[in-house]
Amino acid sequence: MLEFKILKKSKKSKARVGILKTEHGLVETPTLVPVATQGTVKALTNEEVLGTKTQILIANTYHLHLKPGEDIVKKGGGLHKFMNWQAPLMTDSGGFQVFSLGFGQDYGMGKLLKEKSDAEVVIGQQPKLLKITPDGVWFRSIVDGRKIFMGPKESMKIQETLGADIIFAFDECTPPIADHEYTKKSLLKTHRWAEICLKEKKNKKQALFGIVQGGKFKDLRIESAKFIGSLPFDGFGIGGEFGDDKKIMEKMIGWVNSELPEEKPRHLLGIGHPEDIIPIIKAGVDTFDCTAPTHYARRGIAFTSKGRVDLRKSAFAKDQKPVDKNCDCPVCRDYTRSYIHHLLKAREITPLRLLSFHNLYFFNSFIEKVREDIKNGKI
RNA sequence: GGGCGCUUCGCAUAGCGGCAAUUGCAUGUGGCUGUAGACCACACGUCCUUGUGACUACGGGGGUUCGAGUCCCUCAGCGCCCA
Secondary structure: OOOEEEEOOOOOOOOOEEEEEEEEEEEEEOOEEEEOOOOOOOOOOOHHHHHHHOOEEEEEHHHHHHHHOHHHHHHHHOHHHHHOOOEEEEOOOOOOHHHHHHHHHHHHOOOOOOOOOOEOOOOOOOOOOOOOEOOEEEOOOOOOOOEEEEHHHHHHHHHHHHHOOOOEEEOOOOOEEOOOOHHHHHHHHHHHHHHHHHOOOOOOOEEEEEEOOOOOOOOHHHHHHHHHOOOOOOEEEOOOOOOOHHHEEEEEHHHHHHOOOOOOOOEEEEOOOHHHHHHHHOOOEEEEEEOHHHHHHHOEEEEEEEEEEEEOOOHHOOOOOOOOOOOOOOOHHHOOOHHHHHHHHHOOOHHHHHHHHHHHHHHHHHHHHHHHHHHHHOO
């Protein structure tokens, strides 16, 4: 089961510091949940991941269902044992793939809109590669092209077989260009699915988080938070899009968190560039996952106290400084920008590992400081 | 000495009469937020009033043709083969 204890509440914002107790140990919140889609934080061993001060990971139901399949994971002793991660673990439900392999793919966009788009997703519209039905979603497997169906029942069954500590309800992550009508209808479906997930989930050791949707629409966000928040979930996920303006994001999350039960943990799904971290924590978020640290690392980009640094650029060819002079991680202690630049240009795999390590360490250290600041009343 | 072949954007390649000219690498710029991504997109002769724009270009020179990387002659460099 899951226990959540709030140790300190900010007087200045909705921020709080807490301890999340899972079957596989404790998590100090707020914290980043690094992404291990296929059962690994790409490029790193789990011993290394622990060295980045990571406390909890999130793997993915859709991807693990396709490959290797949950039965193989179960034969391997469950996801913790299979991937040799004895610390807390989440699985995402596959709901994000409804977006990323659907409308996200069709329109070439992420869940945050970068610029105003003329395109609009309206009621009745279907993505090219999958079919969204009242009971679930027909996917086209990205592994071998076969049709696979996943709905709330299927996702719960797979997630129970995988065996993570915290699992998520199956939702539809709506595209940022969906109109109010589409988003509303999708929301009602996500709500119905949430109830089915609660009913289907049998394993008492796993905690189940419901997911709030509602897109950029305040009325829908509040409606969703009220509804999902009234159900007996162990915690809550906040999903979907958060507008094209970062200032609005904090406000939007605030709307939702004002409605959710205060004593239960809140996980913000898929948000967390460095500049987002303090705002979302101030809006009352306890945990959040983001691919940015590991994803950008594999593109040669380091997150530093001075912002992003693209180490592929020739400007770093002779730069003998560490990646971030204010970072005390082993990578910054032992390696230069020049060397990492060279390895990137030589297309070696080591720099991807070094930067993955550094980026996670940087994010985790940053959040560690934020926890201290909340405890000290600074945030 | 004779014969054959090759020479195209930094490198490597395609092209076989309509071409500022293919592709890969390299280079440059941009993107990436519940990971189909160690990925993707764009640019990569010069100039400008940025356009169905101008100029200069496929080793050098000459020729055939309305039109030549593309065909012919010649020179140079490189390679292979025979003396």
